[in-house]
Each structure stands twice: as structure tokens, then as C-alpha cells.
Amino acid sequence: MGSYTLGVQDQPPLMPQTIAYTRYFPRRGPSGAVVFLGVFATMGLGFYYVGLNNAERRELRREKAWTRISLVPLLQAETDRDVVRRLASARAKESSIMQEKQDWAAVDLKEPVKGIKRYGVYDETRQHATPVYYTDRYVAPTYLFVPRESGELLPAQWWRGSKFFTLNPPYHNRSIKRVEEFVASDIHERFLFISLLSRICFICSADWKGKADPINEEK
């Protein structure tokens, strides 16, 4: 046995002489103050645009308001004529209804009376229409009598939504009749039917029975 040569051996990997184990955080990029400044600058710019747009929207609302203000005299004149016509016709109806009564005159809220306020004189004989208010100022009537069967009164249409479950479109006409027949039948089947058609039951109450449906039957 003499000298020997080293063959390939399993060596540890090559590593630097010094291994960095200390903490190292390079302070780079913008500082905190700069970040805050950037945020506030962006927000400021954004709010500036918001303010500009709000001013623009305000002007658009002003334009809309002035459009409507400009039209007020026209529409008010139309409504005035209509109100005068309707009140005149109501007064005429009142006179015609009460024509048999000798000393009745249709109430005219503005009819001048002898003296006003505390010096007002009440006309017992009712030669002229006696106003309700003893004042020169115009007072609009609060109440209006319209006979229910006169045909001038349309029932109120509160429901302006889906007409699918309203009173009597053709489909529900049929089902309402079925419910009416059903109510006359045996009791033990009613509960199942009522649970299925719970929506229609309230329509079949006395309020709506037999009355015309103004929504679906408008001419």
C-alpha cells in the first residue's frame, strides 16, 4: 500500500464563508408622509370633481324647476276653468235637488253678506244664499256631495300594480265563481281549497262582490 488518490466524494455544498443571518429590510419607496399626501391628493382631486358635478347637477335641477315654473300659469288657468265649471255644476245640482224647499238657496261660499265678521247679519229667511264664512276672502269648499248612484263617482283604484290577482280578469272570474260555488258545498273540502287560493279569498269579501272592476273593465 502506497499513496492514494481521492476519488469523487460526497461533499457538502459550496457555501459562502459567511452566512447572513442578521435582519435586513431596505428602506426604499415612498415614506409614510408621502403615502398620506398621495392619498389625500387623490381624494382631494376626487372631491373636486364631485363638487363640480354637484354644481352641474344643481344647475340641471334648476333648469327642471324653471321648466315647471314656466308652465304653472298655463296649467293653473286650465285647472281654474275646470274648478269653476265643476263647482257651478255642483251648485246647480244642489239647487235642483232642493228646489221644492222654498227658502233654500245653494250655498255660495263667497256670497256677500250684510256686514262681515262680528258685524255679520244672519239672514233667517234665507232670501239670498247664506255663506258659511263671513269674510271677504275666498274660501275653497272642503266637502262635496256626490250621490253614489249618480254615475259620476268612479271607485277608487288604489292598486296600480300587477293586475294578475285583481278582481276579475277572465281567468279569475272563473275561479271566483268556483269559490262561490265551493262555499256552498261541503265544509271539509273548503280548507284545502282556501289554502290554495288564499289570495283570492279577500277579493271575494262583501266589499267587492258584484261590483264592477274599474281597472280591467275600463272602456
Added chain:
Amino acid sequence: MEMTKNEDNDEVDYGTANNNVGRDNQTLNRWLAIFVDGLWVDKTPMPDSIPHVPEVGLTSAPLESMAFHFAQYCKPYSEDFMLCKNGTQDPEKCLKEGRRVTRCALDLKIDIILNRINKLKANCDEEWKKHWECLDVKNHNLWQCRNQEKAFNDWYYKDDTRDPRGSDTCSLEEEPVPQVKI
């Protein structure tokens, strides 16, 4: 309508707002009065003592597009009516001024429709119609129909000196609040 009987009757039917007022009691106006118990329909004609005036008969979109021009065109009559209204709430006291306002608006409407404003017979009331049809589509937002509004205003103010665009009319208004003229 009676006013256009003697003229070229190429008036388009724009629909009616309150057509049962006055002598024309054919159509039904259901939304006038809000009563709790129901709607009050009254077809009685106007008393004969009150002079008859034909109604304007415009729906909301044509009225809105015409509003500024109406304010400019009918300024004295509108102011008169509003001053009268300020004095009293009685509708019967201001009927005369109201009739004048309605006649002025009717005049303006006929002017626009029959193109009496400028003498170009080519486009009659197309510009106006386009504007209010656009308004109908766009929820009556004036800011969404600026192109048509510009075309309408260009047509309305063509060859005319009373064009207020580009001039400072708001802050230089002579009489911002109308005063009673004795």
C-alpha cells in the same frame, strides 16, 4: 280645433291633457281630482256666461320642450296671471287672465306646428317633435336630449334677433320679480 279651421290643417294629434273642459265633453278625464272615496267625473259643460277658449291640448313632453319658449313668448300674460293669483285664491277672479295665457300658448303652439316662426317650409315641426319624442323616451330628462334641443333651438331662433343663447340674460334681468303696474 276651431282656431285652425281656416288654415292648413296639417296639425298632428299630440294627445290631450284636459279635453273635457269647456264645450268638448267627449273625452273622459279620470285623474283630475283625488278623492278618497273614488274619482269624481263631471261632464257638465261650462256655464254660458264664461267665454269659451280652446284648450292647448298638449301632453307633458311637448309642454316641457316648449316651456322655455313659452315663458319668453308669453311673459307679460303669465306675469299678469300670477300677479292676479297672488291677490286672490278665487278661481273665478282670474279667469280672464287665464284665458289670455291659454290663447298665447295656443298661438305659440300653432306657430311652431305651422312653421310661422321662420319661413322655411322644408322642416315644419319635425325638430320639435324629435325633441319631445326623445324626452318621452328618456324619462323627461332635459340633459339627455341636448342634441335634439340644440336642433330645435337652432330652428326656432333662425334669422331671429331674440336668441338668448350666448348672452348673459339671467344676471342682467331688468325685472327679476314682476311688479304690479298701476
